[in-house]
Amino acid sequence: MVLASPKPHRSETILVSDVIPIIDLKGERCEVIKLIVKASEEFGFFKVINHGISDETIDKMEEAGFSFFAKPMSEKKLSSPAYGCKNIGFNGDIGEVEYLLLNANSSSIAQISKTISIHDPHSNFRYRVSEYTEAVKEVACEILELMAEGLGVPDRKVFSSLIKDIDSDSILRLNHYPPTLVKDKDKSHSNNVGFGEHSDPQILTVLRSNDVSGLQISLQHGLWIPINPDPSALCVNVGDVLEVMTNGRFVSVRHRAMTNSYKSRMSMAYFGAPPLNASIVAPPVLVTPHRPSLFRQFTWADYKKATYSLRLGDTRIHLFRANMS
Ligand SMILES: C=C1C[C@]23C[C@@]1(O)CC[C@H]2[C@@]12CC[C@H](O)[C@@](C)(C(=O)O1)[C@H]2[C@@H]3C(=O)O
Numbered sequence: 282m283v284l285a286s287p288k289p290h291r292s293e294t295i296l297v298s299d300v301i302p303i304i305d306l307k308g309e310r311c312e313v314i315k316l317i318v319k320a321s322e323e324f325g326f327f328k329v330i331n332h333g334i335s336d337e338t339i340d341k342m343e344e345a346g347f348s349f350f351a352k353p354m355s356e357k358k359l360s361s362p363a364y365g366c367k368n369i370g371f372n373g374d375i376g377e378v379e380y381l382l383l384n385a386n387s388s389s390i391a392q393i394s395k396t397i398s399i400h401d402p403h404s405n406f407r408y409r410v411s412e413y414t415e416a417v418k419e420v421a422c423e424i425l426e427l428m429a430e431g432l433g434v435p436d437r438k439v440f441s442s443l444i445k446d447i448d449s450d451s452i453l454r455l456n457h458y459p460p461t462l463v464k465d466k467d468k469s470h471s472n473n474v475g476f477g478e479h480s481d482p483q484i485l486t487v488l489r490s491n492d493v494s495g496l497q498i499s500l501q502h503g504l505w506i507p508i509n510p511d512p513s514a515l516c517v518n519v520g521d522v523l524e525v526m527t528n529g530r531f532v533s534v535r536h537r538a539m540t541n542s543y544k545s546r547m548s549m550a551y552f553g554a555p556p557l558n559a560s561i562v563a564p565p566v567l568v569t570p571h572r573p574s575l576f577r578q579f580t581w582a583d584y585k586k587a588t589y590s591l592r593l594g595d596t597r598i599h600l601f602r603a604n605m606s
Pocket residue numbers: 369370371372374382452454479480481482483552588589590591592593
């Protein structure tokens with residue numbers, strides 16, 4: 282473990298080296314595939330560098346996000362229901378976060394101007410979202426194809442084709458965590474939860490954040506491992522649907538985001554999802570007599586319905602286990 286700072290500020294988290302691997306996407310192909318498969322099996326999380334998205338595309342998206350969140354609340358609320366503050370989902374979950382939740386398929390992005398830019402005629406928000414989403418989708422597809430190859434699945438597009446589908450239900454989420462400095466000295470060590478513990482329901486999440494820590498993962502119940510922020514990297518995680526489609530080989534790991542006392546944090550998460558009517562089933566090569574199917578067949582619409590009827594921290598994947606009626 283490497284201490285980044287020998288004398289951290291009282292309320293700073295001590296930075297230790299990343300537990301999850303950092304994978305160079307421009308590295309030797311076979312090696313990259315092996316590392317991605319291993320990380321997805323062991324941690325469900327990894328970072329990628331040299332991902333090919335230009336600094337400009339990322340910076341402009343971030344800039345557009347920050348300027349949106351800097352608007353007065355009355356103006357931001359005009360973008361509801363895409364805009365939300367503190368309330369997460371529909372079942373009473375709350376966090377120290379404000380966010381924009383946008384459909385990320387091309388035809389939906391075309392609609393964003395009607396809900397967001399209309400309130401700011403000079404904003405090129407729609408263009409930034411579209412450019413960033415297209416770029417991050419490409420990275421997600423590349424990773425999913427490397428995963429399929431690494432798992433020995435003959436059709437290497439088996440996962441990526443779902444998020445490339447014109448009817449894909451993918452989402453782009455911008456989360457803004459304002460600083461939460463507690464004035465009361467006694468409470469200065471309290472850790473504020475920005476976005477509570479959960480797993481991501483979709484296929485694959487690709488998350489980028491500014492240079493402020495907050496993301497933590499849970500590989501063991503109750504033990505939280507911080508993921509160091511790295512604005513030049515993308516943090517990738519396996520979603521529930523990919524756990525099902527790999528017949529449990531890859532793991533969808535629970536994670537959460539904490540707020541920082543002094544600095545604003547913004548994360549931009551792309552959730553690659555299938556079309557609503559897509560069947561979620563592992564390819565035959567991943568189902569063997571030795572490893573029978575762990576899950577019953579269902580559609581993304583079934584899974585989404587279950588997700589939205591539950592709380593953020595509820596586990597839902599077990600509802601789809603093969604032995605459940
Ligand atoms: C409380 C909820 C918010 C959420 C839908 C849910 O009912 C349970 C899962 C939540 C989550 C977590 C990952 C993503 O941020 C998200 C968009 C998703 O697909 O599932 C959120 C949902 C949300 O905020 O609407």
